[in-house]
Amino acid sequence: MDIDVVFEVLRAFVTALILLYLWRVGKHKQLRQQRGWWQIIGGFSLILFASLLDITDNFSSLNQYVVIGKTHTESFLEKLVGYLGGFIMLFIGFSKWFPLVSKLQSTEAELRNKAAELESKILSRTSDLLKKNDELEQEKKLLAEAEKQIRQLAYYDPLTLLPNRRLLNDRLAQIMAASKRNSRYGALMFLDLDNFKSLNDAYGHAAGDLLLMEVARRITSCVREIDTVARFGGDEFVVILSDLDAGKAESAAQAGIVAEKIRAILAEPYVLEIQQTGKAGATVEHHCTSSIGVVLFINHEDSQEDIFKRADIAMYQAKDAGRNLIRFYDLKA
Template identity: 75%
Template sequence: SIRYMESCGGLIKNSQGQASHVIVVSRDITERKQAEEEIRNLAFHDALTKLPNRRLLNDRLAQIMAASKRSGCYGALMFLDMDNFKPLNDRHGHDVGDLLLVEAARRINSCVRGADTVARFGGDEFVVILGGLDVGRVKSIAQAGIVAEKIRAILAEPYVLATQQESGAESTVEYRCTSSIGVALFLDHESRPEDILKRADMAMYQAKNGGRNLICFYE
């Protein structure tokens, strides 16, 4: 494992004023470094799912918008909301709801590339940012649609959530929870980050109002 050391030293001179010895004092500061790293993670990541939080999401979106300006390729932002999450919380409690959110985060991550961003926006809402799509809008819509459909399909699969009762006995809760997904494309800096988020959010509500478990693009 990696250890972090902090060292300081000095010269010892003899009676003629010449350097004769070097004294170095070192101490292990690994725990301090680990604590600093944990604080940084808490500032930029959601404590439950370990996904980027809103703060880091904004930074990632700015990066992908800058990359879009350089390449001339479209990017896409998806706003996801779990459709029937509240009844699970009401019936089985927040601990079980948290298990579903962690599993949902894992499933979403499995559908995207390493360079893409999956963030927890809050509650049962997630945001996905795709960069480096096509230079053409029509093809970019098709590319984003493929990813959105993969996410929609995998989130609609049953969740088997293992819980522990107060007695110590383990039990499982099986639950189905679909998602409504809104997608907004962006190119270069033609829009502000908050406008892109708002458009994807509007498209998500269109999907929800259209019957849920749907994908809608902002037009």
């Protein structure tokens, strides 16, 4: 087969493939509506038509089937019109299409830049939000700590860390309500230190503070977790025992055991390491006892005020009797 024939066949085949591809891609309506699309299709169609004429001209046996182009001149003109017309239409089509493609590429690049810019802003904003979240978490922790400190100051003695009067009243109300429900006695002890002032006078308030903290520790070691130990003020402490017995005598016996345990441990010597400004530290052994007044209560028979008053009366009876003693309030006395 002549090389020209092979070339013409390949050219027609490639042109046909291009047309087929463009036609299949042209199923998308948006693409067909682009300017220059149909000129490109028409241009490749004319080139294909001219290529087919070239092929038939190279096969003389097929000339009898060719309807158009009886002479070589007519055949040449037909091919010239096909190729020239095809290339002109391709030029027109691509000249309309390429600016659109360039514009689309520019738009695509712009969109990519916008997307990158947006992603950068999102990352920056996310970083800012994470930072703010960390700051809020830190503030939340600080607020929780501040709330804890406020509660500590509002309900606890800052020196001994025992409940103060406000929390003591609340605890007493709860224990009185429980006593009414279960018909069991409770007991309140009022403690006053017997030899506290002499320590303050000799070594100052720092020494007194050390002793008060040790007193708080010793009293707390003598009671149950359900009981309450509070600092009433100065060198005065209050102990509330809950859920004793349904019988008064049995409850008094139980309260007496706890009171005696407290009296005995508070009477033991106190060894205090005292630091004084401008002086060397000193170790002081101090003897300090306590006078304890005890009152029983049950079923809301008495008010809180009456309970405190009666325990205070019993405590002063212990002091008047010689100190380092326990006295129960006797309603008949």
